[in-house]
Amino acid sequence: MGDSAAGPPLLLDAMLGRLARWLRLIGYDAAYIADTDDLEVVRAARAESRLVLTRDRNLAARRAIDALLIESQTLDEQIEQVVGALGLPPRPARPRCGVCNVPLEGISPEAARSRVPPYVWRTETDFSECPACRRVYWPGTHWQSIQARLARRTQPETDAGAKYPPPPAASPSA
Numbered sequence: 001m002g003d004s005a006a007g008p009p010l011l012l013d014a015m016l017g018r019l020a021r022w023l024r025l026i027g028y029d030a031a032y033i034a035d036t037d038d039l040e041v042v043r044a045a046r047a048e049s050r051l052v053l054t055r056d057r058n059l060a061a062r063r064a065i066d067a068l069l070i071e072s073q074t075l076d077e078q079i080e081q082v083v084g085a086l087g088l089p090p091r092p093a094r095p096r097c098g099v100c101n102v103p104l105e106g107i108s109p110e111a112a113r114s115r116v117p118p119y120v121w122r123t124e125t126d127f128s129e130c131p132a133c134r135r136v137y138w139p140g141t142h143w144q145s146i147q148a149r150l151a152r153r154t155q156p157e158t159d160a161g162a163k164y165p166p167p168p169a170a171s172p173s174a
C-alpha cells in the first residue's frame with residue numbers, strides 16, 4: 001500500500017474486530033478478516049506478508065505464518081499487549097479509518113462544518129476525513145483517553161508506589 005512507515009502490517013482474525021478498529025486509529029495498518037476458517041486467514045496473511053493477531057492458540061502456532069497470540073479478552077489489555085510487543089507506529093503515524101483501514105487526510109474546519117454536530121465544530125479544530133468512505137474524524141474523548149493510556153506506557157513512573165487508576169472504559173463508537 002506504499003505506507004511502509006507504519007510498522008508491520010497486521011491481520012486480525014474474526015474475534016478481534018474491535019481491537020482492529022482501535023489499532024487503526026492509533027495508526028497501525030490493521031486488516032481484519034471475518035472468515036473463521038484458519039486456512040483463509042493463513043492465505044490472506046501470506047498474500048500480504050501480514051503478522052496475524054489472533055486469540056486462537058492453534059492458529060497462532062501455525063508455522064506458515066508469523067502470529068501474535070492475544071492473551072486477554074479485555075480491549076485495554078489487548079491494546080497494551082500489541083503496543084508492548086510491536087511498539088507504537090513510528091511518529092507521525094497517520095490514524096486510519098476504523099472502518100476502512102485507510103490513512104485519514106486532514107481537512108479544514110470549514111470543510112467539516114456541515115458534516116459534524118454543531119457542538120463538535122465549535123469545540124474542535126483538528127478534523128480528518130477518510131478518503132474511502134468520507135467519514136469525518138476528530139480527536140474526541142475516546143481518542144484522548146487512549147492517547148493518555150499510551151502516553152503513560154512510554155513515560156517513567158514518577159511515583160513508584162502509586163498504582164494507575166483503572167483506565168476509563170473504551171468505546172469503539174467514537
Ligand SMILES: [Zn+2]
Nearest residue numbers: 097100130133
Ligand atoms: Zn473509511
